[in-house]
Amino acid sequence: MIAFNENKSIYLQIAERICDMxxxxxxxxxxxxxxxxxxxxxxxxxxxxxxxxxxxxxSQDIIDTQRGLGYFVNEGASTRIYDSRRNEFIxxxxxxxxxxxxxxxxAKADIVRAFEKEGWNEGEL
Numbered sequence: 534m535i536a537f538n539e540n541k542s543i544y545l546q547i548a549e550r551i552c553d554m555x556x557x558x559x560x561x562x563x564x565x566x567x568x569x570x571x572x573x574x575x576x577x578x579x580x581x582x583x584x585x586x587x588x589x590x591x592s593q594d595i596i597d598t599q600r601g602l603g604y605f606v607n608e609g610a611s612t613r614i615y616d617s618r619r620n621e622f623i624x625x626x627x628x629x630x631x632x633x634x635x636x637x638x639x640a641k642a643d644i645v646r647a648f649e650k651e652g653w654n655e656g657e658l
Contacts, residue, residue, distance in 0.1 A: 535576045543578060547586035549658065552614045555606055562611065566596050567603040593617070 537543050548592045554560040569587060587604060595610045595646045634644060 544582050544585040545588065547572065547578070548577060548589045548649060551586070551590060552618075555595070555611050556614055558611075560606050563607050564606050565602070567604060568603055638653050 537546050543605045551560070551566065555562075560566060564631070566587075567575070569580055572586075573583045587596065594607055594613060596604045597607050598604050618621070
């Protein structure tokens with residue numbers, strides 16, 4: 534059984550996992566997405582939960598259905614996911630990080646050193 538975060542709706546977590554599979558290229562653009570039944574069985578959730586996750590992905594133009602064939606990853610899906618996640622990070626997570634760093638008295642140089650220690654290059658920031 535897959536462990537879900539109890540602080541977030543399961544259908545949203547399923548949608549995120551499908552997006553992760555696309556970003557990790559375990560699902561490529563143009564490829565068939567596992568059926569609703571396959572996904573429900575694999576994740577041990579109700580079919581309606583997966584239907585809801587797939588509806589979210591369709592509304593975001595990540596996947597689409599081909600009549601009689603199933604769901605497929607749309608062209609450009611990985612770029613849309615990347616852009617969306619990047620914007621979400623910049624708008625939601627980064628301000629919290631920066632506020633916490635300020636409260637802890639961290640200087641920009643401290644943060645840069647920490648990134649460098651983790652192997653990040655300046656061009657990656």
